[in-house]
Amino acid sequence: MKIKKGIPLIDQTDDLGFWGGKFGGNFVPETLKKPIEDLEILFNKLKKNKKFIAERDKYFKNWIGTPTRFIKLENLTKHVGGAQIWSKVVSDANGGAHKIYNATVHCLLAKQSGKKFIIGDTGAGYAGKMLSMAAKKFGLKCKIFMGAKDIARQQPNVKAMKKNGAEVIPVYSGSQTLVDAVSECMRFWVANCDTTAMCVGSTVGPAVFVRICGWSTSQISRELKVQLVDEFGSIPKKLKLYNCVGGGSSSFGFWNEFMDYDKKQCEFIGVEAGGPERSKKHAAPLTYGSKIGILHGALQYVNQDSDGQIEETESISAGLDYPGISPLHCFLKDTKRARYTAASDEEALRAYKIVTKFEKLRPSLEPSHAFSVAIKESKKFSRDTVVVVNSCGDAYKDKGILEKKLGKKYVKFN
């Protein structure tokens, strides 16, 4: 299994949609074969179309706001005393997280295909919030599927979705989190695929959804590449890119443009959600050696029992609380292009405390996982090492959890 150079990773699939012959694919009910094929044809055509790309870039620039900032965390760097720590503040994007890129592209595709309705899943609520924003912008009617447990713990985003005119549909089946929201969303699509477009909120699902999402979030690394050259004159000799990994959309987007660099120069570190320290449950299939199985239409590493029942996960961060992982990351792991590790709930909270103490930055619980590992490892790196952490979401949505866990003094939100 090998990554090819010079070809975008999203396009390195075989005829059946597998990366490396064993990750991804299309394990879907017959009813979805046609709509998925239609979407593939449309996407393959439009991603080469200059007019479409210009339109995408117009919305990215004027509406989402590009580029998001690339800043040095001076105080944190001093405190840690090792590598230079930088952050790509993707939470600057309209709506406060990277999910806006995928949502915008899906709405543009839905418009092109003449669909009037769009549906999507959400965990932390960002994918749902962004899809509701984009749907409103492009005049599409929108339904968001969200686990009942997540609705309770991510209220600010639920309110935002409703304000944007989306219908939020609570999902009560299973663990009532993201995994069930994606299943329910796919079921709704099975029954309504003739009128409705589906947006999968991360680089998961049948192959075409993995590809569309990865293509969309790659905006992050396109910007970062330019910003690195502006800052350092060239791509630094020792660059380490830290990103949290749930489904894997922000991390893939953060790394994509650096794929062909030698990993000794540009190292990718993915941080999964290890769950509470005292619990056996986690959302870290790559770190804790889960077996390959099928979830939501794709072969991937996934938490499951020996019968193949998908196991419940546990994480303080709703956005990472998913038993599977993008086929792209499975491919990156097996080819050893990226390195994966996990941070626990407690470690993420401690990292949040440290970052907010030293910097004017308030990463949500998801990127706090990445900060945790970045801070720990930076201590050991030389000063010419450039560590960049993707702060891919804003903590406003987590204010309830943070207040409960850390007390009011850590939670000053406007």
Place this chain on the structure above:
Amino acid sequence: MLNLISLAFKKAKYEKRPALLTYTVAGDSTIKQSLDILKSISKNVDILEVGVPHNTPVADGSQIQTSAYRAIKNGIRINDIFKIVKDFRKFNKIKPIILMGYYNMIFQYGENNFLNKCKVSGVNGLIVVDLPWPENKNFAKKCKKKSIYFIQLLSPTTTKGRLKKIIKDSHPMSYFISMLSTTGGKLKVSPKEILKNYNEIKKINPKKEIVIGFGITEKTIDKLKSADGLVVGSAICKEISKSLRYRQNPVTNVSNLVKKLKNKIK
């Protein structure tokens, strides 16, 4: 020897009626009860579909989900399902059994192991909801070697060209999904429209048996009786849920429902 499924269709044709297929979830609500239901309904059913419960089903509506979660909660494992089939076979040697489920369960068990186990337990056919054509080509071949029918699913969204290719590769029985829906949806297309689509598909190769499923209840079954076979699933799962809620005996209630269904298509 003729596969029991083909034999069941022959018998129904001889009696000038469509074959009646039922779907119940293995282990719903307990292992014993699901076996008792199979035994009890088998005298009025031509082919028994036994659901392998999975906890992330992407094509099942709420009724079947409820049944599946109930079975999983009560501890059903794959080997228990093979045991149910085996025990049923001791009781009835000719009624065909089809296992219906999601591919991950087979993938984890190992395709070859799974098929061997099917063979020794007495399974006659398999429906794998999320293993469409052409992804299923290899597995379908393996099934054929074991004389187990791999049942292809056909949908209203399946294009004409694709239909021809699937039917060409198909085993003697296929399954036509009546409408765009998860299982148990309300019939949102008229039976006339469904039969029109159905007959178009039948024309491709009239020798292949094609059953219709999704949205079929006591109210709609008689309007579709020109088909080779009709599947009722969610309505039965619903009956089990209802029986449990009112503390009635699911075995009796489901058997009565199946008897009524049978009378409608006689």
